[in-house]
Amino acid sequence: MKKYNFYAGPSILPQFTIEETIKGLKNFAGTGLSIAEVSHRSKEFDAVIEDAKSLFKELLKIPEGYSVLFLGGGASMQFAMVPYNLMNKKAVYVNTGTWSKKAIKEAKIFGEVVEVVADDFFSLPKNIEVPSDADYIHITTNNTIYGTEYKDDFDFDIPLVADMSSNIFSRPIDVSKYDIIYGGAQKNLAPSGVAFVIIKDEILGKVNREIPTMLKYETHINKNSMFNTPPVLPIFAAYQTLRWIKNLGGLEALQKMNEEKAKLLYDEIDRNPFFEGTVAKEDRSLMNICFVMTEEYKKLEQEFLKYATERGMVGIKGHRSVGGFRASTYNALPKEAVEELIQTMQDFEAEHLAD
Amino acid sequence: MKKYNFYAGPSILPQFTIEETIKGLKNFAGTGLSIAEVSHRSKEFDAVIEDAKSLFKELLKIPEGYSVLFLGGGASMQFAMVPYNLMNKKAVYVNTGTWSKKAIKEAKIFGEVVEVVADDFFSLPKNIEVPSDADYIHITTNNTIYGTEYKDDFDFDIPLVADMSSNIFSRPIDVSKYDIIYGGAQKNLAPSGVAFVIIKDEILGKVNREIPTMLKYETHINKNSMFNTPPVLPIFAAYQTLRWIKNLGGLEALQKMNEEKAKLLYDEIDRNPFFEGTVAKEDRSLMNICFVMTEEYKKLEQEFLKYATERGMVGIKGHRSVGGFRASTYNALPKEAVEELIQTMQDFEAEHLAD
Numbered sequence: 001m002k003k004y005n006f007y008a009g010p011s012i013l014p015q016f017t018i019e020e021t022i023k024g025l026k027n028f029a030g031t032g033l034s035i036a037e038v039s040h041r042s043k044e045f046d047a048v049i050e051d052a053k054s055l056f057k058e059l060l061k062i063p064e065g066y067s068v069l070f071l072g073g074g075a076s077m078q079f080a081m082v083p084y085n086l087m088n089k090k091a092v093y094v095n096t097g098t099w100s101k102k103a104i105k106e107a108k109i110f111g112e113v114v115e116v117v118a119d120d121f122f123s124l125p126k127n128i129e130v131p132s133d134a135d136y137i138h139i140t141t142n143n144t145i146y147g148t149e150y151k152d153d154f155d156f157d158i159p160l161v162a163d164m165s166s167n168i169f170s171r172p173i174d175v176s177k178y179d180i181i182y183g184g185a186q187k188n189l190a191p192s193g194v195a196f197v198i199i200k201d202e203i204l205g206k207v208n209r210e211i212p213t214m215l216k217y218e219t220h221i222n223k224n225s226m227f228n229t230p231p232v233l234p235i236f237a238a239y240q241t242l243r244w245i246k247n248l249g250g251l252e253a254l255q256k257m258n259e260e261k262a263k264l265l266y267d268e269i270d271r272n273p274f275f276e277g278t279v280a281k282e283d284r285s286l287m288n289i290c291f292v293m294t295e296e297y298k299k300l301e302q303e304f305l306k307y308a309t310e311r312g313m314v315g316i317k318g319h320r321s322v323g324g325f326r327a328s329t330y331n332a333l334p335k336e337a338v339e340e341l342i343q344t345m346q347d348f349e350a351e352h353l354a355d
Numbered sequence: 356m357k358k359y360n361f362y363a364g365p366s367i368l369p370q371f372t373i374e375e376t377i378k379g380l381k382n383f384a385g386t387g388l389s390i391a392e393v394s395h396r397s398k399e400f401d402a403v404i405e406d407a408k409s410l411f412k413e414l415l416k417i418p419e420g421y422s423v424l425f426l427g428g429g430a431s432m433q434f435a436m437v438p439y440n441l442m443n444k445k446a447v448y449v450n451t452g453t454w455s456k457k458a459i460k461e462a463k464i465f466g467e468v469v470e471v472v473a474d475d476f477f478s479l480p481k482n483i484e485v486p487s488d489a490d491y492i493h494i495t496t497n498n499t500i501y502g503t504e505y506k507d508d509f510d511f512d513i514p515l516v517a518d519m520s521s522n523i524f525s526r527p528i529d530v531s532k533y534d535i536i537y538g539g540a541q542k543n544l545a546p547s548g549v550a551f552v553i554i555k556d557e558i559l560g561k562v563n564r565e566i567p568t569m570l571k572y573e574t575h576i577n578k579n580s581m582f583n584t585p586p587v588l589p590i591f592a593a594y595q596t597l598r599w600i601k602n603l604g605g606l607e608a609l610q611k612m613n614e615e616k617a618k619l620l621y622d623e624i625d626r627n628p629f630f631e632g633t634v635a636k637e638d639r640s641l642m643n644i645c646f647v648m649t650e651e652y653k654k655l656e657q658e659f660l661k662y663a664t665e666r667g668m669v670g671i672k673g674h675r676s677v678g679g680f681r682a683s684t685y686n687a688l689p690k691e692a693v694e695e696l697i698q699t700m701q702d703f704e705a706e707h708l709a710d
Binding site (some may be wrong): 001002003005007008009010011012013017018021022025026031032033034035036037038039040042071072073074075076077078080084102105106109184186190191192193194210212213214215227228229230231232233234237312314315 | 356357358360362363364365366367368372373376377380381386387389390391392394395414426427428429430431432434435439456457461464467539541545546547548549565566568569570582583584585586587588589592667669670694
């Protein structure tokens with residue numbers, strides 16, 4: 001049976017990425033060796049990392065003065081690296097749920113955190129006031145667990161740091177408004193095991209604490225992400241996804257596709273009497289579409305999960321902290337998968353209304 | 356032309372590992388999805404990490420009371436994590452070259468380092484005296500750059516921490532003599548992007564500093580290496596190598612093969628008038644065999660490198676800090692590759708002696 005991959009991350013990747021990764025595992029760049037067993041110092045891998053960086057800059061239109069890094073450890077390591085490198089006394093953190101909370105926990109080790117929070121996590125704080133003496137403000141642009149997303153770029157008077165783990169490359173962004181953009185690659189980019197960091201070079205060097213070498217951004221900027229052995233295979237796969245994005249027509253094309261997929265599914269959620277969305281409409285994520293059974297049909301939740309699983313839907317169970325369902329509709333998810341899920345919801349509706 | 360992979364790391368992996376990784380990329384555990392795009396919380400991946408841990412414990416005969424972790428960031432991150440978690444005031448570091456120096460640099464951020472060092476890095480310090488008030492002693496068991504190796508386990512009265520990046524699984528070890536064994540996986544285990552840590556649980560919790568969550572060993576012990584998204588694909592590949600080791604007959608069998616390969620090559624280095632070893636004989640590594648042209652033939656170094664490269668030898672150039680040649684003879688390197696290198700050395704000798 002054909003499977004439809006709605007996992008929230010690690011999650012669906014382009015078939016192109018998987019096929020090219022397999023080719024690289026068999027014979028990398030004509031070396032006669034596998035990408036799994038070549039030196040990161042080989043000229044062939046050096047070309048991969050250079051090309052990946054160039055494509056990153058090209059696709060996101062990254063201005064001069066920024067570096068692009070590929071690091072191990074995932075976004076969770078960035079939760080600590082950001083305050084380690086940037087916080088002198090105080091930073092503002094917009095708390096939009098689970099991931100922001102984890103980032104806040106690490107920041108508190110290094111200084112004072114001013115939290116900005118909405119009434120609940122099903123809508124997003126807007127009109128954010130920032131104290132001018134804060135070192136930076138941190139936002140999470142998309143929240144995989146609650147299904148909320150900031151769909152426009154902010155413009156703050158203090159440095160802006162954004163965790164874009166789950167919506168990077170889903171739409172064009174104005175990088176010049178950000179000082180650091182980071183994320184785990186395992187949603188829209190690559191298998192897990194690599195984090196990307198886009199960093200405005202001039203923001204660094206302003207704290208006095210001693211920073212362990214691996215946690216210091218300058219280390220990796222100066223060595224072009226090759227201070228130590230980087231995660232070669234995940235970076236190679238990320239490079240394939242970047243090529244795929246370029247071939248598709250870049251971020252404008254992807255944005256259009258993502259908006260179309262999300263609209264289809266949200267329209268069905270709003271129409272179908274068995275389901276309802278959980279998030280304030282203006283804050284609904286295009287990447288993680290969260291919904292529950294309406295009060296009347298709540299008791300059918302397990303049944304729908306089973307029904308959808310039997311039709312090949314994988315990973316639509318909501319996160320344990322919120323329940324219900326979550327369809328992750330990342331870049332690589334084909335429209336067909338969304339249509340199949342909608343069909344499944346409609347068939348479920350028809351069968352139960354007929355009861 | 357057939358290529359022989361002598362890279363020092365990332366380096367040759369068993370063909371079994373590469374083939375099984377490709378299978379997993381096509382269809383992982385019958386899920387119909389690629390290992391690159393399944394959730395780390397899926398029951399199928401949970402089985403992989405559990406089985407990998409079990410094989411780790413079985414092959415290394417790890418006693419009760421130890422945890423096995425798979426983390427991102429590589430051994431270089433461990434250089435900081437070890438003192439972050441263990442150092443109160445003072446630690447002993449045996450300085451055996453480049454890698455030890457990097458570990459020492461991080462340790463100095465957290466306390467006093469007592470260095471033990473040999474006259475040069477071509478032999479290893481023995482009869483090491485340790486002050487009883489040191490928090491731990493740190494050794495690097497194998498040195499990829501200088502080609503030295505401790506081939507027996509030490510027995511110290513204070514906690515022992517060992518970086519075994521480049522000789523883990525090359526011989527049986529007595530884990531009970533160690534408190535932490537760590538390493539990057541990209542030599543004898545997996546593609547780069549994952550580090551392993553074997554840790555005696557009771558050694559933790561003895562420092563007072565606040566440790567960022569991702570850098571705290573307890574975080575990963577409590578969450579079974581799944582606090583955050585682990586490097587799924589490198590862990591999957593590591594698991595395949597562990598299966599390969601078990602099928603081969605375990606570490607006793609590998610030790611025998613490694614000793615045999617190394618003896619063949621060292622014997623040729625000692626016999627061939629064009630070459631000589633650089634390391635004190637008793638300290639010669641079984642994993643990284645370093646040699647240079649003898650004084651008389653020094654000028655032929657570039658020529659031999661070209662000659663060997665044309666015969667399919669990849670990665671035999673010595674590290675830039677020591678020059679000459681280095682043949683890395685990790686577990687997965689077949690005896691045939693060593694024999695081809697020896698043949699190349701002998702043919703080079705014959706051609707030049709005939710001149």
